[in-house]
Amino acid sequence: MPPSDPTATTFAARWAALKNIPPFLAMVWQASRTLTLAMIILRLLRALMPVAMLWVGKLIIDQVVGLSSLPGHPETLSGWWDSGLASGLIALVAAELALALTQDILGRLVSYTDSLLQEKLVIDISIRLMDHAGDLDLASFEDPAFQDRLDRARRQTMGRIPLVNQVMQQLQDLVTVGSFAVGLLVYNPWLVLLLAVALIPSLFGEMHFNAQTYALNHRRAPDRRERDYLRMIGASAETAKEVKIFGLSPFLRDRYLTLARRFYLENRAIQRRQLTVMAGLTAMGTLAYYGAFLWIIANALTGDLTLGDLTFLSGSFLRLRGLLEGLLSSFSSMAGQAMYLDDLFEFFTSTPAIASRLDALPVPAPIRRGFRFENVGFRYPGRDDWAIRGMSFDLHAGETVALVGENGAGKTTIVKLLARLYDPDEGRILLDGRDLRDYDLDQLRGAVGVIFQDFVRYAVTASENIAIGRIEERDDRPRIVAAAERSLADQVIAKLPQGYDQMVGKRFSKGLDLSGGEWQKLAIARAYMRDAQLLILDEPTAALDARAEYEVFQRFKELTHGRTALLISHRFSSVRMADRIIVLEKGRVDAQGSHDELLAQNGRYRELFELQAQGYR
Incomplete structure (x- = not known):
């Protein structure tokens, strides 16, 4: 399906839109290799922090339970210290503290690197867009259809920049999910399967409504340019004299309001359908979570799981559910964002009809005979x-x-x-x-x-x-x-x-x-x-x-x-x-x-x- 097709609302089209992610990441890499590498490394390290902290927390709880059940254990803190029985526990607490501090530092570094990388990408894409526009024919700029494409591409220069963070966060969450999934699989593979199956409907629901929003925005590009034009001439130094002399303000305001209301009503219709459908799909995920949680509690009561296991599994399941919901939602959103990238890449595929030939001659200097x-x-x-x-x-x-x-x-x-x-x-x-x-x-x-x-x-x-x-x-x-x-x-x-x-x-x-x-x-x-x-x-x-x-x-x-x-x-x-x-x-x-x-x-x-x-x- 062509990238400019405003009816691109099928699942196949949304899935196909993901083809834009690799070239987009290539643009990120070209913007700054150093910052991109730093971002990947920092996020990989941060991805392993949650499971590491939860596992250390499980070990601490099991250690506390084990020490407190020792016959004749010390009754005071000084006794515990003098006996040396708590040395392992102290090491685990120190390890968790170190992990917590590292996680905080990594979070700050990720935000810092992400901010710089996005800014570099804005500059790089803007320069590429300006350079490419400078190479195109004058005829292109006098074509309303091209103006729509240029307007959409210009909007993507800034509008798709958050996709950098989104893709990186997706990769980070995938690593975190993998680390949690390994832990859950050791206890019971059905826990992960139940959770994944329950969340899949939400994925398709999000993808469906993101695609509808994209199709609507694509179709409205000419009207949006008119709306922006009306807003500009209605409050511009260049047009202020005539607007005042001819009393144009009410006319411009009413025409703008007509377009704005139409946009509002179309958006509201989609959002209302999304609210109804997604509420039901989200409820399915909630029921699945509590079904798995009951299994964990039951096994803890029968003694098949320790208190530390209970803490680790419940925490892992809770975090995993949130991560999977975020991943599915983010994946759906990323597919929607990728559709918008079509607008940017489509602009870059435009080629000038007027260009120098490979064997072009130098212009004579001076011109001897003239033009005919x-x-x-x-x-x-x-x-x-x-x-x-x-x-x-x-x-x-x-x-x-x-x-x-x-x-x-x-x-x-x-x-x-x-x-x-x-x-x-x-x-x-x-x-x-x-x-x-x-x-x-x-x-x-x-x-x-x-x-x-x-x-x-x-x-x-x-x-x-x-x-x-x-x-x-x-x-x-x-x-x-x-x-x-x-x-x-x-x-x-x-x-x-x-x-x-x-x-x-x-x-x-x-x-x-x-x-x-x-x-x-x-x-x-x-x-x-x-x-x-x-x-x-x-x-x-x-x-x-x-x-x-x-x-x-x-x-x-x-x-x-x-x-x-x-x-x-x-x-x-x-x-x-x-x-x-x-x-x-x-x-x-x-x-x-x-x-x-x-x-x-x-x-x-x-x-x-x-x-x-x-x-x-």
């Missing part, structure tokens, strides 16, 4: 309509080209294809005469610097916000300052109390928020920081006024002289400075040329230019 689109067509995943189709044009090396067109004309799609965030469905894109797919992917993206309109506002320092353009150079302050000066972001940073070291954004207490235009200048500085062979500005100046955008693009034109550049803007006063303008219309090239040439053609460019010009008259 040859009859390129592309549809976004899950869409029937074409974003672009039959697209053909050249982007010559050292040339500054502007793309213009209405929304949906395909401008941003071209940028994504140039950076190989997507591959064409039809046609091909060439770089210096070779298909873009022939080149090393990391080198290609390293040669392209893109600033999108919806750039990210990172809640880090101003310096780090710029350094994101070439993050491996984040300690190169002169390079960061030079990038800021080129984008005019230095004027923004000059106003900040801590300058380049100022935390920006409202997410953290020491952060200062910036205006939209100030954020955009920081973002544009990233393009200069990247110092790439192809620089692209995809409408990153939307929050700037016309004069500020003109200054930015004029500076961009000057600073990219002799370098390949692509800029996208709705303002024709800015794009006219480009060497060549390509006009896009419904995913195709409508016209291309200089500003004056396109105006003279009396086509779509002129129509759009005049429409915009009327707004300034």
Whole structure:
């Protein structure tokens, strides 16, 4: 059965889910071999403590009974001491004290080691998840089904960490059960068999309800993401203005409450059934325990068992019953937890469709001829309509080209294809005469610097916000300052109390928020920081006024002289400075040329230019 099957509620499926335990333990081992070994050794030692202490306790009781029945035994403590008869008893008491102290110390060491190991595992899994997510295609992140998988995997990064302690505790209890079982088997094998048979129904009951809970949670992943989204936008600094102005709070609250109530009612239905069924199954175990306890008492009364035997057997049976109940419950819970691990491992099985070939070519440095689109067509995943189709044009090396067109004309799609965030469905894109797919992917993206309109506002320092353009150079302050000066972001940073070291954004207490235009200048500085062979500005100046955008693009034109550049803007006063303008219309090239040439053609460019010009008259 596939791991993503939300109906995985059969016993076979629950048993099959245990296949996730070995790879999970492998992840624990990889997180820290030293701590894992220490945990195993400590728990093995601790596992033998209960039976050892109970056996020593039995010996103490038998010793006391035997000594007290001696004819003419001493009547005082000093008499016992002087006679030397109690030396064996004293040694046994000392041994039990040593065992008790050792057990306490082992408990502390286990807790300490377990805490460190779980923390190391959280770090290790989180890093693996981030690294794997970084390797996946952009198309994956734009797929709602993938978002559900990612959400479930992210939850397992923290949610399954207690499974480490659970598995280790299970192993420890198994060793303890084995040691107690040996003792009980010596007296009467039926005691262990009776106890095990009585507890098996509880195991299947727990497994059944754990599987139902997992299936419910798996099925609710999309609704849970919506619920979390509503909770976030209902109480978020980013949405507070609109929530207040439009009075959205009651709407968001009621929609959240509808989802939350549905979850609550579904959970309650399962828990009610679990309460009824498990109460009956647990009663069976209780009856079995007292049946065995009566056998022990009867044999003690007939003299077949000593008082020490009675103490050892009753204590062993009591501890064994508790351990077996815990093991069965823990095993059932572990099987349920293992189902959730499917979500994590399923995420790690996702592979990118866009990757470097084994014989990938290095990206030419410098680019000599440039890029060519040859009859390129592309549809976004899950869409029937074409974003672009039959697209053909050249982007010559050292040339500054502007793309213009209405929304949906395909401008941003071209940028994504140039950076190989997507591959064409039809046609091909060439770089210096070779298909873009022939080149090393990391080198290609390293040669392209893109600033999108919806750039990210990172809640880090101003310096780090710029350094994101070439993050491996984040300690190169002169390079960061030079990038800021080129984008005019230095004027923004000059106003900040801590300058380049100022935390920006409202997410953290020491952060200062910036205006939209100030954020955009920081973002544009990233393009200069990247110092790439192809620089692209995809409408990153939307929050700037016309004069500020003109200054930015004029500076961009000057600073990219002799370098390949692509800029996208709705303002024709800015794009006219480009060497060549390509006009896009419904995913195709409508016209291309200089500003004056396109105006003279009396086509779509002129129509759009005049429409915009009327707004300034």
